[in-house]
Amino acid sequence: MIKKWYWIGLFLSMNTVAQEPITAVPLYTQAELIELIKKNEHLKRVKDDECQLVKDIEARAETMALPSYQFLYGDMLAYGVCVERNVELGLYYMRQSAEQGLSSALEQLGRYYDVGQLVQADKAMAVVYLREAAAQGNIKAQLRLVNLFNDGHGSPRDYEDAYRWLFHSAVADKKLHKTIEKALAQLAEKMPQSAIRRARLPM
Structure with missing residues (x-):
């Protein structure tokens, strides 16, 4: 009987953990990201957010061509933060950001x-x-x-x-x-x- 209640308890415990809501990380505003960049805290923030926003960051850098996101994505690529390291591509995005005057x-x-x-x-x-x-x-x-x-x-x-x-x-x-x-x-x-x-x- 003790063994039976042990397995029931374990099942309920696992089920409870599985149902805990995952907190979505909000995307950074332009003003917020620029402040993070000025303080040199932008890469730390991406890591602290457990790399959840990589696809959003890439889209805003590549498709929307937002200079602050180009800078962030360029740094991520140049130093291998949450993405595979690619220095050449990282410098490309940094230059794109610079050309827009960031x-x-x-x-x-x-x-x-x-x-x-x-x-x-x-x-x-x-x-x-x-x-x-x-x-x-x-x-x-x-x-x-x-x-x-x-x-x-x-x-x-x-x-x-x-x-x-x-x-x-x-x-x-x-x-x-x-x-x-x-x-x-x-x-x-x-x-x-x-x-x-x-x-x-x-x-």
Whole structure:
């Protein structure tokens, strides 16, 4: 009798587990995804959601051509997150996103070309991508661009714009503020005083 009740209990227990509702993960809004990308938490979020949204992400990147989803899918492919790793295809989607003007995609590609990550190092190409991102107010791109100019890359014609963008950026972090101050002082040594005065005028 004990054995009989054991099997009945086990059956009821398994049946209860099987009937528990599966919670669907809601798709990210554009604004939510862009914030995740800015914080570099987008891949972690996909993993935390147990890869449930891969097909939706792929569709929004490939069919709908949404730049934030192109960036996300490109990163997933480049680093093998929830999909089979394909660096070449990942870079393709990153570039698609950058061509549509997504600041984070422009900054990331500029950084990759600067340091030679996933692509061959190419300082000239890094400047092209970083300049576009910097013009949109991306502070990481602004600082990296100024540092590239300080290291002798790029054109002196772009110094004034680069100085202006970084000089007028709002920074709360004291350490970053000091880093920016030092980078601007170094760039100023390469510029005429008239250009520095123009760059410092209110935007």
